[in-house]
Amino acid sequence: MADVVLECSGLRKEYGDLVAVDGVGFSIEAGETYGLLGPNGAGKTTTISIIAGLLDSDGGAAVVSGNEITTKSTAAKAAIGLVPQDIAIYPDLTARENLRFFGKLYDIGGSLNERVDEILDVIELSDRADDQTKEYSGGMKRRLNIGLGLLHKPDLLILDEPTVGVDPQSRNAILENVERLGAEGMAVLYTTHYMEEAERLCDRVGIIDEGVIVAEGTRRELVTLVGERDRLHLEVSGDASTVADAVSAIPDVESCSSAGSELEVVAVSASRALPDVVLSVNDAGLDVLTVQVSEPDLESVFLHLTGKALRE
Amino acid sequence: MKTLAIAANSLRRLFRDRANLFFIFVLPIVLILVLGLVFGTAFTSRVALIAPDNDDLALDIADRISSSTVFDTVEADDVETARAQLRRNDVDAVIVIPDGYRDSLLDGEAVEIAYYATPTGGGFDVRSVAEAAIAEQAAVIRAARFATVETDADAATALETARLVQGAIATVGTELEGEASSASGGQFDLGAAQQLLLFMFLTALTSSTALIQSRRLGVSHRMLSTPTSPGTIIGGETLGRFLVVMLQGVFIVLAAGLLFNVEWGDPVAAILVVTAFALTGTGAGMLLGSTFSNEQQAGGFAIFGALMLAALGGSMVPLEIFPDTMVTIAHFTPHAWGNDAFATLIRHGGGVADIGTELAVLTAYGVALVALSSSVFRRTLTR
Numbered sequence: 211m212a213d214v215v216l217e218c219s220g221l222r223k224e225y226g227d228l229v230a231v232d233g234v235g236f237s238i239e240a241g242e243t244y245g246l247l248g249p250n251g252a253g254k255t256t257t258i259s260i261i262a263g264l265l266d267s268d269g270g271a272a273v274v275s276g277n278e279i280t281t282k283s284t285a286a287k288a289a290i291g292l293v294p295q296d297i298a299i300y301p302d303l304t305a306r307e308n309l310r311f312f313g314k315l316y317d318i319g320g321s322l323n324e325r326v327d328e329i330l331d332v333i334e335l336s337d338r339a340d341d342q343t344k345e346y347s348g349g350m351k352r353r354l355n356i357g358l359g360l361l362h363k364p365d366l367l368i369l370d371e372p373t374v375g376v377d378p379q380s381r382n383a384i385l386e387n388v389e390r391l392g393a394e395g396m397a398v399l400y401t402t403h404y405m406e407e408a409e410r411l412c413d414r415v416g417i418i419d420e421g422v423i424v425a426e427g428t429r430r431e432l433v434t435l436v437g438e439r440d441r442l443h444l445e446v447s448g449d450a451s452t453v454a455d456a457v458s459a460i461p462d463v464e465s466c467s468s469a470g471s472e473l474e475v476v477a478v479s480a481s482r483a484l485p486d487v488v489l490s491v492n493d494a495g496l497d498v499l500t501v502q503v504s505e506p507d508l509e510s511v512f513l514h515l516t517g518k519a520l521r522e
Numbered sequence: 523m524k525t526l527a528i529a530a531n532s533l534r535r536l537f538r539d540r541a542n543l544f545f546i547f548v549l550p551i552v553l554i555l556v557l558g559l560v561f562g563t564a565f566t567s568r569v570a571l572i573a574p575d576n577d578d579l580a581l582d583i584a585d586r587i588s589s590s591t592v593f594d595t596v597e598a599d600d601v602e603t604a605r606a607q608l609r610r611n612d613v614d615a616v617i618v619i620p621d622g623y624r625d626s627l628l629d630g631e632a633v634e635i636a637y638y639a640t641p642t643g644g645g646f647d648v649r650s651v652a653e654a655a656i657a658e659q660a661a662v663i664r665a666a667r668f669a670t671v672e673t674d675a676d677a678a679t680a681l682e683t684a685r686l687v688q689g690a691i692a693t694v695g696t697e698l699e700g701e702a703s704s705a706s707g708g709q710f711d712l713g714a715a716q717q718l719l720l721f722m723f724l725t726a727l728t729s730s731t732a733l734i735q736s737r738r739l740g741v742s743h744r745m746l747s748t749p750t751s752p753g754t755i756i757g758g759e760t761l762g763r764f765l766v767v768m769l770q771g772v773f774i775v776l777a778a779g780l781l782f783n784v785e786w787g788d789p790v791a792a793i794l795v796v797t798a799f800a801l802t803g804t805g806a807g808m809l810l811g812s813t814f815s816n817e818q819q820a821g822g823f824a825i826f827g828a829l830m831l832a833a834l835g836g837s838m839v840p841l842e843i844f845p846d847t848m849v850t851i852a853h854f855t856p857h858a859w860g861n862d863a864f865a866t867l868i869r870h871g872g873g874v875a876d877i878g879t880e881l882a883v884l885t886a887y888g889v890a891l892v893a894l895s896s897s898v899f900r901r902t903l904t905r
Contacts, residue, residue: 262747265904281904284749292747298740300531302538314527315748342538358744 213240215289215365215397216261220270223256223421230256232421235270238366243388243398245412247405247512253421254401255295258370261399262292275365288316291364295371297351298358301344305335305354308343309361316362325361332387333357349380356384360391367391368399373407385411405509415508419516429508430479436514438506439464440480442487444473447497456490463487471499480505524750528758529765535732536766545728546770550721551777557713558782567593567614569648570604579624579659583635586655587617593648601636608638615639615648627663628670628677714778715786715864716840718771719799719857720832726767726803727824733759733811733899734820742903752903756896764804771796787867791874795863798884802856805891812899836861859883 219235231253238244248254259265261272263279263286272279277286299308309326318325330336333353343351352372359367369388373381388411392398402408408415409429416426425432433439446453450468457466457475462483465476473491477483480503491498536542573584588595596613598604604616618636620626626633635656637649662684669680736742736759745755775792778784786792807824814820832838835857841849852858863880866872874881 264743264746281746282751284751287747288749290747292744294740294744294747296740298744300535300736300741301739302535303531307534311527311531312744312748315524315745315750317749 214238215240216272216274216399218261218270218272221257221260221267221272222269223260223265224268230421231260231267233270234418234421234423236416236423236426238397238399240365240397241392241395242413243392243400243411245408245415246399246401246418247403247408247415247508248401248418249403252418254418255370256421257418258292258368258399258401262290262368263287264292288362289365291359291362291367293356293359293367293369293372295374297348297355299343299351299354302342304340304342305330305346305357306339308354309358312358313361318362329357329361332360334383348375349377352376352380352384356387364396366397366399370401371403372400373402373404405507405512408508417508417512417515424515425511429511432508432511433506434478436511438510438514440477440483440506441504442473442475442477442480442484443502443504444475444487444491444498445500446471446473446491447499448495450496453491453494453496456494457487460486460490524754525758525761528745528755529762532729532732532759532762533765536729546721546725546766547773547777550717550770550774551781553721554714554717554774554778554782554784557717567648568612569593569595570598570607570613570616571595571619572598572601572604572617573619574621574623577619577621577624579627579663580619583619583623583655583659586658587652590651590655593651605638617648617652628666628681630667714774714782714784715868716832716837716861718774718778718796719835719860719864720828720837721774722767722771722796722799723803723806723831723857724825724828725770726763726800726807727810727828728807728821729763729766730807730811730814730824731817731821733763733808734814734817737811737902738815738817746903752900755903756899759899760804760808760892760896763807764800767800767803767807768797771800785868786864787871788873791867791872791877792864794874794881795860795867795877795884798881798888799856799860801888802884802891805888805893805895808895809891809898812895812902831855832857834858856884856887859887 214237216238218237221231221234222229223231234253234257236244246254246257256265260267261274261279263281263283266281274286275289277283277289279286279290300311303311306326309329310322313322313326327336330339333356335350335353335357338346338350343354346354352375356369356372359369372388373384376384385407388398388400392411392413398411400408400411412429414426414428415432416423417432418424425435427435444450448471450471450473454466454468454473457463457473460477460483462478463475463486464478467474473487475483475487484501484503488498488501569587571584571587573580575581593614596607598607598613598616601616601618604613604618607613608616616636616638618638620633620635623633635652637652639649662681665684666677666681669675669683670677673680675683733742742755746752772793775786775796779786810820810824810827814823835841835852835855836844837857841852841858841861844852849858859880863877863884866876866880870876
């Protein structure tokens with residue numbers, strides 16, 4: 211079992227009568243990317259603010275790399291890199307000056323200049339490193355925003371909706387970077403309301419609504435939890451009803467129906483069932499002309515669990 | 523070290539904007555020059571002296587006053603003309619010796635010598651010289667009166683005898699100590715002090731917008747997410763603004779001294795006043811930066827507030843012309859205490875001991891404001 215980098219339990223935060231976060235708990239291991247999904251106002255940013263040491267919680271605890279985090283706990287903060295939703299950079303400083311300034315706050319010390327150059331390479335801003343950031347495009351600012359969180363090689367990287375307002379090219383670059391960081395062993399806490407990002411990046415997902423984590427697990431576990439199934443839609447070169455019974459008998463297939471030359475298959479796992487389905491069709495002397503695979507996404511899981519769309 | 527890094531970052535950001543360089547360093551010096559030229563008191567005060575021509579005692583006292591090297595005397599035709607000159611600042615004081623001065627004195631009657639002056643400082647030293655001259659002549663008059671009563675001598679003989687005797691006895695003189703008290707100060711001196719305080723406070727308040735920008739952009743929160751305590755962040759931000767205001771204050775002091783020969787008095791005392799005032803301004807600026815959430819609103823409030831406090835505290839017009847009630851109200855502003863301190867240093871050659879009260883009040887203001895602003899800023903950081 212990999213090392214647990216973040217362990218939080220029972221986190222609670224109140225603003226007067228409003229309970230913004232109510233008993234939130236989850237953990238993230240090294241190399242794991244954990245997605246915190248929820249609509250605006252669900253409690254994602256408050257949870258992240260507590261974990262990043264920006265807010266003191268009213269209850270519960272968050273431990274990062276063995277150190278409990280509070281607004282004053284510098285040891286725990288040294289293990290965290292925060293990429294806030296806002297582009298939190300000085301517009302009147304250059305990228306290099308921004309990086310150098312925060313590098314000093316992260317106590318990077320003698321290797322600061324080398325590390326700044328490394329980060330500038332990673333975020334592909336080396337050629338604009340000495341321009342004031344107010345002259346940057348939105349995507350360039352976003353990349354610098356992320357670079358500042360990576361500067362001190364944190365154990366835990368927290369990304370709070372890092373792709374909001376980013377062009378597709380920069381967005382893809384950001385997602386690739388996050389994938390690479392996870393592969394290199396960094397624990398990543400990623401919040402988004404873009405379902406496709408969560409599905410692409412996250413090993414596990416926690417769904418938060420009204421300050422409570424209502425479900426947690428891998429995408430597959432969540433889909434199973436709510437009873438959603440994969441679907442295969444095949445067009446074959448003849449009467450599909452001749453193979454419907456054979457397909458229904460495949461272990462991963464729950465049901466199969468036919469209409470003319472079309473087969474509609476409901477499976478526990480489309481990817482596991484598909485080869486057997488194709489074999490069955492071929493055994494019946496038919497060819498598969500087209501295949502459409504539709505897997506239930508987190509959007510439908512979220513809708514099922516909370517009764518509301520993720521972007522509400 | 524992190525405190526210094528945050529402070530240095532504030533300075534770097536401030537001086538990156540060329541407009542800030544103009545407003546912090548150039549504009550105050552230009553205003554000191556302009557205001558000094560337009561409103562500044564001449565280095566040598568000018569006094570309009572009106573005395574009856576056919577009165578030897580009146581002419582005697584006029585000679586005594588005119589012989590002073592502290593000021594120049596100018597002729598005036600009549601009292602109304604002289605007072606008009608005073609209102610136009612053509613002269614700093616008017617002294618009027620009434621008709622029948624000699625006869626009234628020798629008859630033992632009280633004589634009133636009218637003295638008019640502006641409250642800008644130049645006329646007060648004239649008054650001292652006039653009073654000394656009157657006292658000196660009064661001694662002779664009293665001797666003559668005594669002789670007249672005791673010896674039945676006529677007044678003219680008694681007066682002549684008294685004058686002869688006066689030359690033979692020792693006189694008790696007064697010596698004015700220090701250069702500043704022997705004159706009303708340089709043309710730019712008090713104006714420079716007033717502008718110094720006005721601009722230091724203005725800079726302190728307007729620099730609050732950078733703090734608001736940091737909060738609005740989330741940079742302050744990002745700093746808190748690093749292994750940096752809230753206290754270090756608050757200390758760094760406060761130190762950065764204090765250094766900016768101090769830098770401006772020291773620059774104005776040095777530049778005004780070099781360019782306009784402004785005499786700031788005791789240098790240690792002057793720097794202590796600048797430091798205490800910078801602390802006060804820093805606290806006020808940090809409080810503004812911690813409470814407002816919009817740079818434009820804060821910028822407007824900063825300019826309005828700085829100018830209002832400057833006007834109220836005697837940095838636009840001297841406190842001396844304020845009515846008593848307004849003087850009391852003025853001393854709720856740090857500017858009034860700063861102006862009092864510089865007036866003591868510049869006009870009267872005072873030292874640290876002479877401005878102890880002013881320094882204590884300014885420091886108390888500064889400490890209280892910094893403590894309050896730190897508390898408010900901490901809440902904005904961690905809520």
